[in-house]
Amino acid sequence: MDERVREHAAVLVDWSARVEAGDDVVVSVGPDAHELAVAVAEKLGERGANLLATYSSGELTRAYLRAHDGDFEDDPAHELALYENADVYLSLGGGRNTSATADVDGETRQAYSSANGEIREARLDSRWVSTVHPTRSLAQQANMAYEAYRDFAYDAILRDWESLADEMGRLKELLDEGSAVRLVSSDTDLTMEIEGRTAVNSAASVAYDSHNLPSGEVFTAPFATEGTVAFDVPMTLHGEAVRNVRLEFDDGEVVEYDAEQGESVVGEILETDEGARRLGELGIGMNRGIDRYTDNILFDEKMGETVHLALGRAYDANLPEGASGNDSAVHVDLITDVSEDSRLEIDGDVVQRNGTFRWEDGFEE
Amino acid sequence: MDERVREHAAVLVDWSARVEAGDDVVVSVGPDAHELAVAVAEKLGERGANLLATYSSGELTRAYLRAHDGDFEDDPAHELALYENADVYLSLGGGRNTSATADVDGETRQAYSSANGEIREARLDSRWVSTVHPTRSLAQQANMAYEAYRDFAYDAILRDWESLADEMGRLKELLDEGSAVRLVSSDTDLTMEIEGRTAVNSAASVAYDSHNLPSGEVFTAPFATEGTVAFDVPMTLHGEAVRNVRLEFDDGEVVEYDAEQGESVVGEILETDEGARRLGELGIGMNRGIDRYTDNILFDEKMGETVHLALGRAYDANLPEGASGNDSAVHVDLITDVSEDSRLEIDGDVVQRNGTFRWEDGFEE
Numbered sequence: 001m002d003e004r005v006r007e008h009a010a011v012l013v014d015w016s017a018r019v020e021a022g023d024d025v026v027v028s029v030g031p032d033a034h035e036l037a038v039a040v041a042e043k044l045g046e047r048g049a050n051l052l053a054t055y056s057s058g059e060l061t062r063a064y065l066r067a068h069d070g071d072f073e074d075d076p077a078h079e080l081a082l083y084e085n086a087d088v089y090l091s092l093g094g095g096r097n098t099s100a101t102a103d104v105d106g107e108t109r110q111a112y113s114s115a116n117g118e119i120r121e122a123r124l125d126s127r128w129v130s131t132v133h134p135t136r137s138l139a140q141q142a143n144m145a146y147e148a149y150r151d152f153a154y155d156a157i158l159r160d161w162e163s164l165a166d167e168m169g170r171l172k173e174l175l176d177e178g179s180a181v182r183l184v185s186s187d188t189d190l191t192m193e194i195e196g197r198t199a200v201n202s203a204a205s206v207a208y209d210s211h212n213l214p215s216g217e218v219f220t221a222p223f224a225t226e227g228t229v230a231f232d233v234p235m236t237l238h239g240e241a242v243r244n245v246r247l248e249f250d251d252g253e254v255v256e257y258d259a260e261q262g263e264s265v266v267g268e269i270l271e272t273d274e275g276a277r278r279l280g281e282l283g284i285g286m287n288r289g290i291d292r293y294t295d296n297i298l299f300d301e302k303m304g305e306t307v308h309l310a311l312g313r314a315y316d317a318n319l320p321e322g323a324s325g326n327d328s329a330v331h332v333d334l335i336t337d338v339s340e341d342s343r344l345e346i347d348g349d350v351v352q353r354n355g356t357f358r359w360e361d362g363f364e365e
Numbered sequence: 366m367d368e369r370v371r372e373h374a375a376v377l378v379d380w381s382a383r384v385e386a387g388d389d390v391v392v393s394v395g396p397d398a399h400e401l402a403v404a405v406a407e408k409l410g411e412r413g414a415n416l417l418a419t420y421s422s423g424e425l426t427r428a429y430l431r432a433h434d435g436d437f438e439d440d441p442a443h444e445l446a447l448y449e450n451a452d453v454y455l456s457l458g459g460g461r462n463t464s465a466t467a468d469v470d471g472e473t474r475q476a477y478s479s480a481n482g483e484i485r486e487a488r489l490d491s492r493w494v495s496t497v498h499p500t501r502s503l504a505q506q507a508n509m510a511y512e513a514y515r516d517f518a519y520d521a522i523l524r525d526w527e528s529l530a531d532e533m534g535r536l537k538e539l540l541d542e543g544s545a546v547r548l549v550s551s552d553t554d555l556t557m558e559i560e561g562r563t564a565v566n567s568a569a570s571v572a573y574d575s576h577n578l579p580s581g582e583v584f585t586a587p588f589a590t591e592g593t594v595a596f597d598v599p600m601t602l603h604g605e606a607v608r609n610v611r612l613e614f615d616d617g618e619v620v621e622y623d624a625e626q627g628e629s630v631v632g633e634i635l636e637t638d639e640g641a642r643r644l645g646e647l648g649i650g651m652n653r654g655i656d657r658y659t660d661n662i663l664f665d666e667k668m669g670e671t672v673h674l675a676l677g678r679a680y681d682a683n684l685p686e687g688a689s690g691n692d693s694a695v696h697v698d699l700i701t702d703v704s705e706d707s708r709l710e711i712d713g714d715v716v717q718r719n720g721t722f723r724w725e726d727g728f729e730e
Contacts, residue, residue: 024441031399034424044432060403068410
């Protein structure tokens with residue numbers, strides 16, 4: 001076994017999920033994530049945690065959903081009981097085909113998702129962490145050779161998370177103290193209010209309200225957005241290539257949009273509901289282990305020297321206790337490269353210029 | 366997908382487990398049983414049952430158990446809750462190496478098993494069925510090519526179960542009415558009492574108290590065994606080859622034993638506890654789709670023209686309501702070929718001679 005698989009498991013179990021003796025852990029295993037699952041099982045054994053492995057396969061889901069009449073029972077008792085009694089949920093993604101469920105119709109998918117709301121909530125109430133094992137299928141999606149993709153993925157995952165958490169803490173502090181953010185770049189000049197919102201230092205650990213591995217971003221929930229933003233990082237949304245989306249905001253809401261490619265997908269997303277036309281997230285990527293786009297949001301949005309904005313639902317962690325932020329059935333991230341001709345301002349002070357933060361060498365005021 | 370995989374799934378879901386709309390089903394998937402799992406998921410979708418898939422991997426178990434200090438928590442709450450709320454449990458065996466857990470020490474294995482007693486009971490309280498997907502690893506264990514092994518396995522699994530159940534019902538009736546069984550063959554002359562015991566018509570369906578697919582045997586719980594029996598079907602027990610075991614019984618208990626190969630393993634089994642020296646089962650194989658030994662008890666003991674006897678624990682289904690039969694920590698089946706020079710008598714009447722039952726063509730009184 002590649003030693004990095006064991007290191008990945010150790011980061012996941014110890015740093016990310018903070019697993020302790022006696023924890024009841026559910027590990028969801030993708031069909032090609034077997035090797036990581038073995039390493040995680042070993043680590044859970046060492047910690048004296050209790051392991052139950054579930055099997056998460058797009059092909060199973062497809063077969064089940066296509067055969068079903070669509071009238072799903074709400075939150076089946078056996079699955080709900082499993083997650084209500086789980087302390088930790090670790091999702092080890094890794095299938096054989098990222099398009100495995102492409103021919104399941106959206107209505108069925110939506111009905112199944114709606115019927116399992118309490119199960120989803122129970123999972124989110126646990127110390128959950130989502131990661132992926134670098135598979136050939138993900139390498140293909142990234143247009144990369146398998147070995148090169150593994151190097152890429154482990155560079156992103158095996159960080160010095162403690163020191164990155166410290167650095168991200170600086171940006172979190174500035175955002176928590178600030179009232180307005182301005183992002184300026186070629187084709188972009190956008191202002192957002194953030195007064196009263198709390199930024200999340202997403203350091204890939206439940207101890208930081210962060211549930212992705214890799215992570216490495218600081219995010220908050222903006223409002224009252226004004227201006228124009230262009231997203232130059234290519235991605236796939238709903239199975240379609242999307243390139244160079246441009247959004248124009250007035251009074252917090254998208255009033256104009258276009259895209260070089262995939263414009264209709266963007267239109268569909270915006271029409272989902274009222275909240276889909278407002279921002280739910282402003283995220284600043286700070287993981288410099290990620291040095292290229294791989295068409296996988298788990299990695300792309302964390303990339304150093306990028307900023308992403310999400311249309312739709314805001315995260316509770318960014319809001320004052322009990323308050324509710326932007327609500328929507330969707331949360332779609334769009335990413336822009338800020339490594340050149342860009343600046344990020346908080347209350348008029350430049351905190352990042354051309355990808356370099358004010359506390360880094362080479363920063364120009 | 367080989368159409369037989371879909372047929373296997375249909376037999377399992379409809380005939381064996383009697384799945385109905387709204388059933389909460391747990392499907393345990395071996396790493397190489399993916400294809401069967403997809404077919405089962407499709408069938409469960411058609412039936413409107415609720416699916417949760419677990420991942421059952423010897424390599425995960427090995428990694429977990431070897432890393433653990435051996436002080437296991439009793440019946441972890443999340444796993445217990447899952448099975449207590451499940452209506453149906455389908456185990457789809459199929460790993461990549463039948464020796465995957467060979468280097469886990471027996472004490473750890475035993476401690477883990479003891480700690481999970483309530484979970485095991487909860488599974489046995491559901492409509493559980495155990496089957497296997499024909500994998501390369503099972504083909505290897507059978508000394509067979511993969512394609513030939515698939516043909517073998519589907520011949521055993523895809524029977525006309527309804528008509529086999531009818532035929533087995535005849536033998537069950539004779540056993541239920543009888544008081545004593547005598548088995549005579551070369552090197553074998555054994556008598557057993559069966560008065561008051563109920564035979565199980567093991568027709569591969571929970572509707573018949575039968576939980577294996579394939580099945581195809583009629584079994585009961587004998588007592589007061591006297592005489593000698595020789596088992597000529599080769600098998601592997603505790604990882605060791607066992608050949609031509611001979612047991613001598615007096616007053617229900619083994620008083621002498623020897624074996625051409627694996628004698629020490631037989632000795633260990635007999636010394637487990639007091640019940641290990643008595644019989645827990647007399648089974649008569651009636652599945653003529655199974656035409657060779659494959660060193661897999663799921664198949665071997667069901668083979669037509671064989672009889673097996675188990676040392677150790679008796680099944681409750683064979684006993685009067687509330688009564689307890691032979692008790693032991695073990696239940697080890699040993700098999701003898703009765704296709705030649707053999708006869709099976711119930712109360713002095715020959716019911717099977719040289720593998721042919723009295724209701725079959727060619728039977729000689």
